[in-house]
Amino acid sequence: MDFLLQGLPEIASIQVFLMLSLGLVVGILIGSVPGLNVPLAVAIALPITFNVEPIAGLAMLVGIYKGGTYGGSLTAVLINVPGTPAAAATAIDGNELTRQGKAGKALKMSLYASVFAEFVSDIALIAFAVPMAGFALRIGPPESFSLGIFALTLVGVLSQGNMVKGLIAGAMGLFLATFGVDPLSGEFRLTFGSRQLAGGWSFIALVIGVFAIAEALGVMESRVTRTRSKAAPRLDDPDNCLTRDDWRRSLPVIGRSSLIGVFIGAIPGLGSAVSAYLNYGLSRSLSREPERFGKGAIEGVAAAEAGNNAVTSSTFVPLLTLGIPGDVITAIMLGAFIAHGLVPGPALFEQQGAFVAGFFLMILAASVLHLVIGRLGMYAFIQTTRVSNPVLFPAVLVLGVTGIFVSTSSYFDIYVMIGFGVLGYLMNRLGFPIAPLLIGFILSPLIEIGLRQAAIMGRGDMTILLTRPISALFLAFALLTVLVVGWREYAGRRKRTQIQDEEPLT
Amino acid sequence: MKLTVKLAGVIGALAMATGLAAADDYPEKPISMIVTWNAGGSTDVLARLLAEPLSKELGVPIAVTNMPGGGGSLGTQAALDAPKDGYTILATTSGNHILTPLKNDVGYRYDDFEPIGQLVAASLILAVREDSPWQTLDDFIEAAKAEPGKYLFGAVPDVAPHLTMRALADAAGLDVVHLPQQGGAPGATALLAGDIDLLPANAATVASSLKGGKMRGLAVFSADRDPAFPDIPTAKEQGYEVYGSPFVGLAVAKGVPDDVLETLKAAFDAVANDPAFQERAVKTVSALTYLPADEFGKIWERDWKTYAPMLQK
Amino acid sequence: MSVARGLRRLDGDGWAALVLLGFCAVFLFDLLNSQATGAYVTSVTMPIAIVVLMASMALVLLVGSVLRTGRTAPKPRAESPSGRGLNWRVPAMVLWLVAYTAALPWVGYLLASGVFLVGAGMLYGNRRWTVLLASAVVLPGLLLLFFEKVMIVLLPAARLWN
Numbered sequence: 001m002d003f004l005l006q007g008l009p010e011i012a013s014i015q016v017f018l019m020l021s022l023g024l025v026v027g028i029l030i031g032s033v034p035g036l037n038v039p040l041a042v043a044i045a046l047p048i049t050f051n052v053e054p055i056a057g058l059a060m061l062v063g064i065y066k067g068g069t070y071g072g073s074l075t076a077v078l079i080n081v082p083g084t085p086a087a088a089a090t091a092i093d094g095n096e097l098t099r100q101g102k103a104g105k106a107l108k109m110s111l112y113a114s115v116f117a118e119f120v121s122d123i124a125l126i127a128f129a130v131p132m133a134g135f136a137l138r139i140g141p142p143e144s145f146s147l148g149i150f151a152l153t154l155v156g157v158l159s160q161g162n163m164v165k166g167l168i169a170g171a172m173g174l175f176l177a178t179f180g181v182d183p184l185s186g187e188f189r190l191t192f193g194s195r196q197l198a199g200g201w202s203f204i205a206l207v208i209g210v211f212a213i214a215e216a217l218g219v220m221e222s223r224v225t226r227t228r229s230k231a232a233p234r235l236d237d238p239d240n241c242l243t244r245d246d247w248r249r250s251l252p253v254i255g256r257s258s259l260i261g262v263f264i265g266a267i268p269g270l271g272s273a274v275s276a277y278l279n280y281g282l283s284r285s286l287s288r289e290p291e292r293f294g295k296g297a298i299e300g301v302a303a304a305e306a307g308n309n310a311v312t313s314s315t316f317v318p319l320l321t322l323g324i325p326g327d328v329i330t331a332i333m334l335g336a337f338i339a340h341g342l343v344p345g346p347a348l349f350e351q352q353g354a355f356v357a358g359f360f361l362m363i364l365a366a367s368v369l370h371l372v373i374g375r376l377g378m379y380a381f382i383q384t385t386r387v388s389n390p391v392l393f394p395a396v397l398v399l400g401v402t403g404i405f406v407s408t409s410s411y412f413d414i415y416v417m418i419g420f421g422v423l424g425y426l427m428n429r430l431g432f433p434i435a436p437l438l439i440g441f442i443l444s445p446l447i448e449i450g451l452r453q454a455a456i457m458g459r460g461d462m463t464i465l466l467t468r469p470i471s472a473l474f475l476a477f478a479l480l481t482v483l484v485v486g487w488r489e490y491a492g493r494r495k496r497t498q499i500q501d502e503e504p505l506t
Numbered sequence: 507m508k509l510t511v512k513l514a515g516v517i518g519a520l521a522m523a524t525g526l527a528a529a530d531d532y533p534e535k536p537i538s539m540i541v542t543w544n545a546g547g548s549t550d551v552l553a554r555l556l557a558e559p560l561s562k563e564l565g566v567p568i569a570v571t572n573m574p575g576g577g578g579s580l581g582t583q584a585a586l587d588a589p590k591d592g593y594t595i596l597a598t599t600s601g602n603h604i605l606t607p608l609k610n611d612v613g614y615r616y617d618d619f620e621p622i623g624q625l626v627a628a629s630l631i632l633a634v635r636e637d638s639p640w641q642t643l644d645d646f647i648e649a650a651k652a653e654p655g656k657y658l659f660g661a662v663p664d665v666a667p668h669l670t671m672r673a674l675a676d677a678a679g680l681d682v683v684h685l686p687q688q689g690g691a692p693g694a695t696a697l698l699a700g701d702i703d704l705l706p707a708n709a710a711t712v713a714s715s716l717k718g719g720k721m722r723g724l725a726v727f728s729a730d731r732d733p734a735f736p737d738i739p740t741a742k743e744q745g746y747e748v749y750g751s752p753f754v755g756l757a758v759a760k761g762v763p764d765d766v767l768e769t770l771k772a773a774f775d776a777v778a779n780d781p782a783f784q785e786r787a788v789k790t791v792s793a794l795t796y797l798p799a800d801e802f803g804k805i806w807e808r809d810w811k812t813y814a815p816m817l818q819k
Numbered sequence: 820m821s822v823a824r825g826l827r828r829l830d831g832d833g834w835a836a837l838v839l840l841g842f843c844a845v846f847l848f849d850l851l852n853s854q855a856t857g858a859y860v861t862s863v864t865m866p867i868a869i870v871v872l873m874a875s876m877a878l879v880l881l882v883g884s885v886l887r888t889g890r891t892a893p894k895p896r897a898e899s900p901s902g903r904g905l906n907w908r909v910p911a912m913v914l915w916l917v918a919y920t921a922a923l924p925w926v927g928y929l930l931a932s933g934v935f936l937v938g939a940g941m942l943y944g945n946r947r948w949t950v951l952l953a954s955a956v957v958l959p960g961l962l963l964l965f966f967e968k969v970m971i972v973l974l975p976a977a978r979l980w981n
Contacts, residue, residue: 040572043545044970047558050786137699164879168839171873175846178866181577184686185856186663188576188610190849190866195583195612199575213916220908220943268695269688323714324694328546331691334714335551338789345718390945394936395958397916402932402962405923406972407545409571410580414920422913430831448865449688455859456685457658457701538973557971569973 003357004126010055010358011365019049019056020366023063024373030064031071032083032381034212034396035403037204038068039328046332055358058336062366065329066118066312069272070374073110073305074381078103081212081396085203086272086308088211088438089280092158093293093300100296103385104233104240104378109298110305111374112242113254117306118367120258121265121313125320126360132266132314133321139267141457142465145450146474148443151274153481154281155436156489157290163489165432173440174447176201183445184452196412204407205417206441208400210434213421216393218428233382242298250302253283257303261310266317268326270446272308277439279307285484313363320344320356532592532766536567539595539756542581542602544574548690548710549754552626552787553597556756559783563773570597578602579612586614586759592766594759595622600666600752604809608817609664616806620767622756623774624797624805626787628708629732630670630750632741633721635697643725643744646704647678654681659704660693662686667706669816670727670750677746697721708752709734710792727751734793753795753809755802771799833884836877843874908942915939927977932959 026045030036041064049057072084077094090110097106124132139147152170159166179190180200191197234240257279264275283303284293293300316333318326323345325331337344342352349356384392404414424434458464466472541553554570561568573581582602588594596619603616632643640646650657661668663686675682685702687693690711697705698720705712705721709732715721716735723738727750731740741748756774758767777783778796787794797805829837847870855861919935933955940951966972 040545043550043554043572044972046551047554137695140696140699140701164876164883168873168876168880171869171876175866175869175873178869180575182856182862183688184663185862186577186609187854187856187862189853189862190846192849195576195579198577198610198612199580202575217909217912220912221906269692318695322695322698322720323718324691324698326691328544331548332546332551338714343714343717345714345720347718388945390940390943391950391954393943394939395954397939398932398936398958398962401916401920401923402928402966402974405974406966407572408575409540409573409584410575411920411924414923415917418913418916418920421916425909426835430835432835444865445688451865452857452860453685453701456683459655459683460859536967536971536973567971569967569971571973 003353004361005357006354007357007359007361010354011059011362013053013056015053015056016059016362017365017369019052019060020063020362020369021373023060023065024067024366024369025063025377027064027067027069028071028074028374028377029067031068031087032074033399033403034075034081034083034208035204035400035407037084037403037407038065040407041068042329042332046335049336054336055355055362058333058359059362059366061329061333061336062363063369066309066366066370067373069309069312070111070114070305070370073114073301073308074107074377075384077106077110077301078381078384079392079396080215082207084273085207085438085442086276087304088207088273088435089276089304089307090301091211092280092304092435093295093297094304096294096296097298097301098385102239102296103382104235104237105242105246105298106301107378107382108235108240108242109246109250109301111371111378113250113257113302113305114309115367115371115374116254117258117261117310118312118370119364121262121310122360122363122367124262125313125316125363129317129321132263132317135263136266136268136318137322138470140468141450141453142468142471143450143474144269144446145454146465146471146478147270148447148450150474150478150481151278151281151439152443152447153478153485154278154285155439156482156485157281157285158277158435158439159433162431162433165430166436169427169432169434170436170440173437173442174444175440176206176437177441177444178448183449196410201420202404202408202410202413202416203441205404205413206420207438208403209417209420210424210427210437212396212400213417214424214428214434216397217421217425219389219393233385235378235382246298249297249299253299253303254306257283257306258310261307262314264307265311265314265326268318268324270311271327272311273438273442274446275311276304276308277435277442280304285481290488316363320348323348532763532769533564533566535593536569537561537564537593537595538569538571538588539597540581540585541570541572541597542574542578542599543572545572548708548792549597549599552754552792555783555787556597556625556777559777559780560773563776564769576612577606577610579606579610579614582606583612583614585757586618588759590759590761590763592758592762592770595770596757596759597754598757599754600809603757603806604813605664605666605669605817608810608813616810618760619757620760620762621799621802621806622758622767622770623778623799624753624755624802625778625794626754626792627751627795627797627805628710628753628792629735630667630706630727630752631709631712631716631732631735631738632671632674632724632727633697633705633707633712633716634703634724635700636720636722638703638722640724641722642739643741643746646724647680650680650682651678655683657682657704658685658702659683659706660685660687660696660702661706662689662693664817666750666752667708669813670748671704671706672816673750674727674741674746674748677748694721706750708792753802753805755797828888830884830888832880833888836881836884839877840874840881843870843877846870847874912939912942915942923975925977925979928963928974929959930977931975932962 030041072082072087073090076082076087076091080091080095082088082091094106155170182189188198261275264270280303284290315326318324319330325334404417454464541550543549557568557570573584578601585596659682693705696702725741726732726738727741784794850863850867855863922931936955937951
């Protein structure tokens with residue numbers, strides 16, 4: 001506590017709070033718009049931060065980061081178009097609630113779960129940064145591979161009811177990620193002579209395509225898929241309030257997802273999307289009523305949102321304790337630290353205690369402000385339920401095209417986005433789940449690089465995957481998940497065939 | 507029909523007029539600076555730092571445009587395809603400018619571009635963990651000779667640190683195993699975690715670990731010691747003439763009018779030699795190693811010749 | 820039973836499986852003919868494994884589809900899960916998006932986006948000209964201002980004039 005107090009003078013300024021609030025507002029807006037991503041916003045904001053106090057500059061970047069990670073859930077819930085890849089897991093149940101006229105409920109849960117997870121993450125960073133860094137270093141290539149496989153088995157959970165289609169979607173995602181430059185040899189592969197394809201399929205084009213564009217095409221088939229209210233939606237409407245039952249279902253999920261998310265955040269290179277999906281899948285497979293998921297389960301929203309925001313502070317663990325940035329955003333912040341004459345790493349806490357304490361307090365303040373700004377912003381965002389499809393979706397399409405152009409300046413990537421939009425639309429029509437495609441795409445490099453690096457480390461001896469204890473543990477989890485999911489699928493099919501004996505299976 | 511012909515004539519005349527005017531009035535509209543790597547990477551941050559004072563110098567906004575992918579080849583190609591009017595400049599690096607075109611069939615060469623100037627030539631440092639038994643380059647070389655194929659080094663495949671390490675291994679007759687990495691930061695993590703024994707890396711990547719005492723530098727692969735790390739001897743001092751120094755600088759496609767090129771060079775020279783900008787760059791990314799256009803061009807040629815035998819198939 | 824008749828009786832799943840198998844064949848051919856690099860596990864090991872997995876799953880889907888249609892045939896064309904037929908607006912919108920992208924570098928961001936918004940709004944069934952025109956002017960204008968003036972990111976400029 002004394003340690004934290006010495007940081008008070010560092011952050012006790014109007015400028016810090018202004019920059020923090022500005023960062024949060026910008027972050028939430030950018031996060032909510034499909035096509036505008038957080039790393040880009042942070043990079044663009046970087047020059048601005050040089051003209052203010054270093055702690056205020058960091059405050060703005062932290063605000064954008066936290067706000068942006070949360071903002072994606074707003075559009076995911078309201079119009080089924082996740083603003084960020086991590087929010088795609090939120091959309092599964094969140095948008096279902098909106099269809100049931102309970103948008104406010106989903107929005108509230110996603111904010112509260114996010115902020116709660118952030119606090120857990122803040123406290124973990126402040127109290128346990130050094131031991132967590134020790135844990136993060138034990139996640140080497142074999143562990144990455146095994147963790148990737150474990151996360152992948154949860155795809156099965158996400159596609160319950162039609163395992164074959166889910167597996168195909170997951171395999172498609174894994175495969176699409178292997179186009180372009182081979183990460184381990186630098187050779188081009190699967191480019192079919194196209195120089196554009198040497199860059200692989202753009203991740204952002206894929207995300208916007210299969211979610212935003214596919215949704216925009218899907219709603220054309222009928223003009224009233226979204227329940228629209230003419231009257232202004234009220235957040236204190238009973239349907240929009242969280243009940244005791246909602247909390248009873250969600251609290252344990254939020255707690256677990258926060259803890260797991262904190263650890264995932266501390267490991268360099270995993271990130272919020274992995275955390276969101278892992279926690280969503282885990283909550284679904286551990287739930288006593290898994291059939292609720294995908295049909296508007298409030299605990300599904302809670303798991304995904306707690307999962308993705310729990311990484312936002314623990315991601316500073318490797319930066320502060322080892323001096324190694326875990327992702328693009330912390331890499332930029334490393335620059336901001338050095339600009340202040342600070343050398344992140346083991347010596348930081350001893351030599352620059354006041355500044356570090358100030359940084360910690362600022363992160364805590366960010367979480368408080370996030371709650372306030374997020375709650376106020378909800379009034380504005382829920383009004384999108386009043387905008388009609390013919391006005392809303394053309395705008396979504398223009399934002400998607402603009403977002404791609406801003407991120408990669410590539411017309412090719414815009415066509416790629418349209419192509420993935422058609423793919424997503426067809427998959428929706430034919431009953432293929434989209435989520436496994438995205439998870440596969442995210443996990444593919446983790447699995448492949450982990451496997452190939454582990455093979456080199458073991459000089460061809462693959463038992464390294466089993467002799468390293470954490471790796472073996474993840475593989476055991478994966479096996480367990482396969483067994484549980486397989487059993488449920490088998491039991492579910494038997495039940496269905498008994499009921500629908502006479503009807504054709506479609 | 508007549509109207510279209512007339513219209514085409516008018517547009518043609520207009521285009522010619524603006525084309526002629528461009529040389530005198532340059533610059534009169536925003537300039538786009540292509541970065542061939544993702545937003546937030548070290549090249550990107552450096553480019554954004556540079557864009558601010560450079561736009562003041564030229565009097566027009568400079569928009570940093572990220573065009574990542576294909577080992578930097580997509581952005582580099584885009585800079586070649588853009589109109590040759592000086593409104594598209596390329597923040598170019600060893601990777602996209604020299605190494606990628608040598609290794610892969612990308613359709614351009616280093617001399618398709620005109621240099622504007624070099625901003626940074628990073629020092630490469632061979633780092634080990636603090637608890638490593640090796641104190642000097644010779645310690646490591648002895649150990650590696652005693653047990654061929656035992657020690658692992660981490661590096662992104664076929665970029666300067668990897669190629670320099672290969673050159674060292676060839677020069678000393680070593681068998682060390684390459685564990686490919688996804689970037690500088692993952693490599694540093696792997697070294698700290700003990701998954702690899704050695705890390706050849708850009709000074710900026712390992713600076714905080716070196717200063718914090720978690721890593722130790724065995725050698726610098728430059729002609730002279732790095733002023734930021736005066737205690738680390740060069741490889742040459744220890745008897746191995748191995749050099750490697752990835753650059754970052756500005757370039758434009760060949761064919762840009764001469765006076766436009768001169769304007770850009772003058773503006774770049776002014777900014778790169780401005781102490782305020784230098785200080786900001788040192789604090790954020792790395793120390794500047796300014797070189798004027800003609801010398802930067804010679805660096806391209808030198809690196810192209812050095813790496814061609816290692817990369818061309 | 821001829822192949823053609825079999826194909827005609829295939830439902831959506833069956834067609835999807837066939838298309839997927841075709842893609843798998845192309846990819847597998849490319850992968851088997853490309854040079855493998857890397858020690859122990861090569862650059863093509865995992866892609867090949869994934870393609871094989873995908874192809875076998877597609878086969879399962881195809882067999883399931885054939886058995887199902889065989890059992891219940893002849894039945895009306897399989898309905899999509901949404902229970903609606905293909906709407907001509909969907910392909911029209913895809914073409915309109917392609918046209919928008921193609922036009923961007925030539926006529927510039929403002930004009931292309933404005934025209935696209937009007938057309939897209941109409942495809943969605945919006946017939947109120949005031950709303951259409953307002954959105955066509957306001958949204959691209961705001962985005963252009965935000966990116967070019969605040970963020971200093973350039974959006975496509977018109978190559979035809981300018």
